[in-house]
Amino acid sequence: MRYQPLNLGRWVLWSATAIVFVVAPLMFTESFALTLLIQMGTMIIFALSYNMLLGQGGMLSFGHAVYSGLGAYITVHALNLVGKGAFYIPVPLLPLVGGLAGLVFGVLFGYVTTRRAGTTFAMISLGIGEMVYACVLMFPGFFGGEAGISTNRVVGQPYLGLSFGPAIQVYYLVALWCFVCIAAMFALTQTPLGRMANAVRDNPERAEFVGYNTQHVRFLQLALSAFFAGVAGGLSCINFEIVSAENVSAIRSGGVLLATFIGGVPFFFGPILGAVVFIFFVVALSGFTKAWLLYLGLFFLVMVLYAPGGIASLLLMQIPVIRARRFGELAAPYVAAFAAALLALAGLIGIVEMVYRLSEQGARTELALLGFAFDARDLAPWIAFGAILAAGLAALRRATRWLGARWSSIQQDLLARQP
Amino acid sequence: MRQVIELRDVHKSFGTTKIIHGVNLAIGAGERHAIIGPNGAGKSTLYNLISGRFPLSAGQVLLNGEDITGLKPHEINRRGLSRSFQVTNIFHNLSVYENIRCGVLWSAGCGYSFWHRVGGLAEVRRRAEQTMERIGLARRRDVLAGTLTYAEQRALEIGITIAGGASVVLLDEPTAGMSRTETAQAIELVRQVTEGKTLVMVEHDMGVVFGLADRISVLVYGEVIATGTPEEIRANPAVQEAYLGALHKETAHA
Amino acid sequence: MEFFLVQALNGISYGLLLFMLSSGLTLVFSLMGVLNFAHASFYMLGAYFAYQVSVKIGFWPALVLAPVLVGAVGMLVERWGLRKVHRFGHVAELLFTFGLAYLIEEAVHLVWGRLAVESPVPPELDGPLFHIMGSQYPIYRGFMMLVSVAMLVSIWLALTRTRIGLVIQASLTHPQTVEALGHNVPRVFMLVFGGGAALAGLAGVIGGNAFVTEPGMAAAVGPIIFVIVVVGGMGSLAGAFIASLLIGCMQTFAVSLDWSLGGITIAQAAPVLPYLLMVLMLILRPRGLMGTRDG
Numbered sequence: 005m006r007y008q009p010l011n012l013g014r015w016v017l018w019s020a021t022a023i024v025f026v027v028a029p030l031m032f033t034e035s036f037a038l039t040l041l042i043q044m045g046t047m048i049i050f051a052l053s054y055n056m057l058l059g060q061g062g063m064l065s066f067g068h069a070v071y072s073g074l075g076a077y078i079t080v081h082a083l084n085l086v087g088k089g090a091f092y093i094p095v096p097l098l099p100l101v102g103g104l105a106g107l108v109f110g111v112l113f114g115y116v117t118t119r120r121a122g123t124t125f126a127m128i129s130l131g132i133g134e135m136v137y138a139c140v141l142m143f144p145g146f147f148g149g150e151a152g153i154s155t156n157r158v159v160g161q162p163y164l165g166l167s168f169g170p171a172i173q174v175y176y177l178v179a180l181w182c183f184v185c186i187a188a189m190f191a192l193t194q195t196p197l198g199r200m201a202n203a204v205r206d207n208p209e210r211a212e213f214v215g216y217n218t219q220h221v222r223f224l225q226l227a228l229s230a231f232f233a234g235v236a237g238g239l240s241c242i243n244f245e246i247v248s249a250e251n252v253s254a255i256r257s258g259g260v261l262l263a264t265f266i267g268g269v270p271f272f273f274g275p276i277l278g279a280v281v282f283i284f285f286v287v288a289l290s291g292f293t294k295a296w297l298l299y300l301g302l303f304f305l306v307m308v309l310y311a312p313g314g315i316a317s318l319l320l321m322q323i324p325v326i327r328a329r330r331f332g333e334l335a336a337p338y339v340a341a342f343a344a345a346l347l348a349l350a351g352l353i354g355i356v357e358m359v360y361r362l363s364e365q366g367a368r369t370e371l372a373l374l375g376f377a378f379d380a381r382d383l384a385p386w387i388a389f390g391a392i393l394a395a396g397l398a399a400l401r402r403a404t405r406w407l408g409a410r411w412s413s414i415q416q417d418l419l420a421r422q423p
Numbered sequence: 424m425r426q427v428i429e430l431r432d433v434h435k436s437f438g439t440t441k442i443i444h445g446v447n448l449a450i451g452a453g454e455r456h457a458i459i460g461p462n463g464a465g466k467s468t469l470y471n472l473i474s475g476r477f478p479l480s481a482g483q484v485l486l487n488g489e490d491i492t493g494l495k496p497h498e499i500n501r502r503g504l505s506r507s508f509q510v511t512n513i514f515h516n517l518s519v520y521e522n523i524r525c526g527v528l529w530s531a532g533c534g535y536s537f538w539h540r541v542g543g544l545a546e547v548r549r550r551a552e553q554t555m556e557r558i559g560l561a562r563r564r565d566v567l568a569g570t571l572t573y574a575e576q577r578a579l580e581i582g583i584t585i586a587g588g589a590s591v592v593l594l595d596e597p598t599a600g601m602s603r604t605e606t607a608q609a610i611e612l613v614r615q616v617t618e619g620k621t622l623v624m625v626e627h628d629m630g631v632v633f634g635l636a637d638r639i640s641v642l643v644y645g646e647v648i649a650t651g652t653p654e655e656i657r658a659n660p661a662v663q664e665a666y667l668g669a670l671h672k673e674t675a676h677a
Numbered sequence: 678m679e680f681f682l683v684q685a686l687n688g689i690s691y692g693l694l695l696f697m698l699s700s701g702l703t704l705v706f707s708l709m710g711v712l713n714f715a716h717a718s719f720y721m722l723g724a725y726f727a728y729q730v731s732v733k734i735g736f737w738p739a740l741v742l743a744p745v746l747v748g749a750v751g752m753l754v755e756r757w758g759l760r761k762v763h764r765f766g767h768v769a770e771l772l773f774t775f776g777l778a779y780l781i782e783e784a785v786h787l788v789w790g791r792l793a794v795e796s797p798v799p800p801e802l803d804g805p806l807f808h809i810m811g812s813q814y815p816i817y818r819g820f821m822m823l824v825s826v827a828m829l830v831s832i833w834l835a836l837t838r839t840r841i842g843l844v845i846q847a848s849l850t851h852p853q854t855v856e857a858l859g860h861n862v863p864r865v866f867m868l869v870f871g872g873g874a875a876l877a878g879l880a881g882v883i884g885g886n887a888f889v890t891e892p893g894m895a896a897a898v899g900p901i902i903f904v905i906v907v908v909g910g911m912g913s914l915a916g917a918f919i920a921s922l923l924i925g926c927m928q929t930f931a932v933s934l935d936w937s938l939g940g941i942t943i944a945q946a947a948p949v950l951p952y953l954l955m956v957l958m959l960i961l962r963p964r965g966l967m968g969t970r971d972g
Contacts, residue, residue: 191540192537194540194541194542195536195537195538195539195540195541196528196533196534196535196536196537196539196541196544197535197536197537198537198541199521199524199525199528199541200525200528200535202514202516202517202521203514203517203521203525205516206514206515206516206517207512207513207514207515209512210508210512210513210514210525210583211525212495212496212497212500213474213496213497213500213505213506213512214500214505214525214526214528214529214583214586214587215497215500215501215528215529215530215587216497216528216529216535217495217497220535221535224535224537228537
């Protein structure tokens with residue numbers, strides 16, 4: 005009987021997710037928001053599939069884009085063949101083609117990579133990624149070289165009145181696949197294989213002694229993960245109508261690692277948050293500054309250093325405090341830490357942008373940040389931003405100490421209350 | 424009596440160091456067999472050879488008359504031999520229940536299935552819950568294994584080992600590092616959970632060994648110098664000389 | 678024949694450069710258990726620092742200063758970053774160095790731009806060293822070999838003749854024991870990590886002049902070093918040496934051959950060859966040429 009409320013909670017959660025997916029595009033009117041949402045949906049699938057390796061199987065991969073990228077290539081060829089009338093697959097089912105392609109390549113490469121675990125697996129996955137990238141450039145006939153292969157997603161007669169030309173139709177296609185894939189990947193965590201993947205992650209040796217071949221567990225987990233990565237690749241092919249070497253590149257592989265980790269590797273839903281934040285960084289921030297990758301890298305490093313459980317763990321940590329109605333005590337230090345972090349960030353942004361203006365040939369050295377105009381060739385702004393950064397960091401240090409003290413006193417009270 | 428485990432002239436060396444030289448051992452069905460010997464005699468190495476953790480340098484290991492030499496640990500486990508570890512070897516980030524369930528899954532025929540919902544497998548749940556009851560951790564069901572007390576982790580270690588229902592159980596110092604009361608409880612637990620199974624046990628505590636075992640083998644410097652009932656071992660002059668004597672020296676030094 | 682000889686010399690000099698990199702990576706990995714993803718980034722930093730110092734003072738001071746600077750950066754990274762994530766385990770450390778590689782590449786973009794910088798060979802090292810049957814062999818290639826061999830000999834001496842060297846060497850084969858002996862002192866880690874970075878920096882100084890100093894150089898050579906370490910066997914210096922020379926020669930010969938195979942020339946396939954070698958090695962001999970440790 006004790007499972008009743010949990011199941012109810014689960015229903016509420018899944019329904020809420022579905023409602024968010026349906027309503028999200030209606031809340032924004034700009035087409036920019038829709039592009040953002042479509043990419044987020046694709047990235048969510050990709051990041052969750054990545055976490056099947058890193059979070060659930062303990063496999064740190066530096067080459068996951070291989071599966072999404074090759075899935076995208078196969079999809080683009082399938083779509084072009086459908087366009088030529090060679091055979092017929094309805095567009096909504098094309099991501100399945102990408103998924104199957106991902107699965108095939110997962111089986112192929114997984115056989116090699118999963119022979120080893122741990123650090124060696126990480127290195128091999130990087131090697132496989134580089135190999136596939138080099139191959140893609142080597143066979144321009146099939147892969148279209150640097151420029152890639154373009155396509156047109158509007159093929160044949162509209163299907164149930166849907167042509168998939170307008171972005172909103174693409175959005176709902178992505179949303180549907182995203183929802184189905186989230187559900188499927190969650191279901192996979194609840195299967196014997198999914199549970200044993202966790203066991204192999206925790207203690208591969210003991211898993212051997214309860215009858216499991218850890219290599220098989222890793223292999224199957226990777227093949228399944230490659231399937232979902234392929235689905236994500238297929239969806240991105242339909243969305244962008246172009247697939248190029250960049251799709252299988254180390255940049256993509258690194259990106260999905262960043263997204264997943266920032267979101268939170270130990271939790272199933274972590275990568276969903278990570279994908280949303282990551283796409284926001286990539287699409288929104290890259291419009292503002294050329295240094296966005298630097299900021300993303302810094303953000304990632306800060307998470308590795310101070311929040312290895314990602315955003316998800318930071319959020320979940322608050323739940324017991326909120327339940328105990330003690331969150332109010334934390335509000336003030338949180339606000340202080342946030343303000344201090346913003347201050348430090350402002351100093352850092354100033355310095356980074358000035359460095360960039362000075363190094364870029366022909367770039368204007370006069371800039372304006374937060375309404376202040378200045379010239380990067382002068383000394384004054386360097387001193388000013390340096391001082392802001394230093395002050396911000398010092399304040400942040402104090403604020404985190406304050407926060408830490410309150411936090412640990414609350415934790416002690418909570419522990420004392422437990423039986 | 425039917426032989427369940429049989430070692431034939433087993434050798435093991437690491438580099439040039441010979442750890443095990445020429446061990447012959449036969450353990451019958453349903454027997455409680457203890458392996459004793461001074462530190463560094465090669466008891467744990469012997470376990471690692473039987474369970475497939477290390478490859479043999481020479482010789483043969485038979486399980487139920489079948490040659491299992493050179494098989495991988497998981498293959499040996501699937502043939503009905505399960506072992507525990509001297510240094511606690513559990514899934515630290517999984518709950519107690521999940522730890523036990525990992526021990527159940529293969530023997531329940533789940534294999535690498537990714538099409539069954541593990542929560543819906545009634546047989547798996549029944550066996551995992553039964554095992555938790557037997558090792559006395561039912562109340563700690565949802566606690567992460569890494570946060571259990573040491574004695575609880577040792578019990579869990581045994582729980583994972585027996586959860587699969589293996590007919591041959593190898594326990595490596597189940598009472599290592601325990602207090603007297605904890606040891607007594609642990610031994611009672613071992614006695615209960617291995618009822619009707621073949622048990623091989625490495626143990627330091629002589630009181631435990633002589634109380635529990637049907638037969639005892641004494642391993643000294645990689646060789647079995649005697650095998651017999653507790654009375655025979657107690658009366659064996661070679662054992663007294665080689666092992667108990669050494670033990671007396673040890674205690675004298677301490 | 679002369680083609681073969683010149684190519685072989687080029688291959689060996691490139692292989693030695695690769696070994697300068699893979700040896701540092703192996704040493705750090707063996708002692709600290711940390712696979713330094715940013716190792717190639719230190720190589721790149723070495724090249725850029727050398728470029729900056731060369732422009733201001735000259736090549737010879739740069740040859741000394743740049744590695745020292747990179748070593749200092751390495752020590753700072755260890756002290757203020759890596760040490761903090763150490764308690765989260767090896768995956769966290771690998772992730773940290775991955776993020777660091779990302780950051781260094783972006784920092785290089787910001788400071789020196791996205792295009793290659795001019796880093797010409799210094800005039801006294803420019804020109805042919807000797808002629809073999811009509812083809813000339815550049816002095817700089819000879820200088821590269823000289824520096825790498827000198828570096829390797831001094832590492833070897835440091836490893837075998839000094840106390841700290843013995844500790845490092847012992848940890849190559851028995852990391853747990855050395856740890857248990859109380860040598861796991863943070864200062865040794867900092868020195869080793871900084872030393873590894875400095876070695877990569879030195880390789881960067883000579884590699885940057887020989888090839889090209891550009892922001893993509895870390896990403897280009899990084900995976901190759903990883904392949905070398907996998908092929909040679911994790912934690913084996915001898916294995917890394919053999920694999921470095923093997924891949925150095927293989928790459929050098931491959932790009933100059935235009936034998937065709939199914940429409941693809943060997944030269945075109947050259948970038949894939951190291952990875953194919955790695956895959957083959959993993960299928961035939963998963964622990965690598967000289968590897969003793971598993972996964």
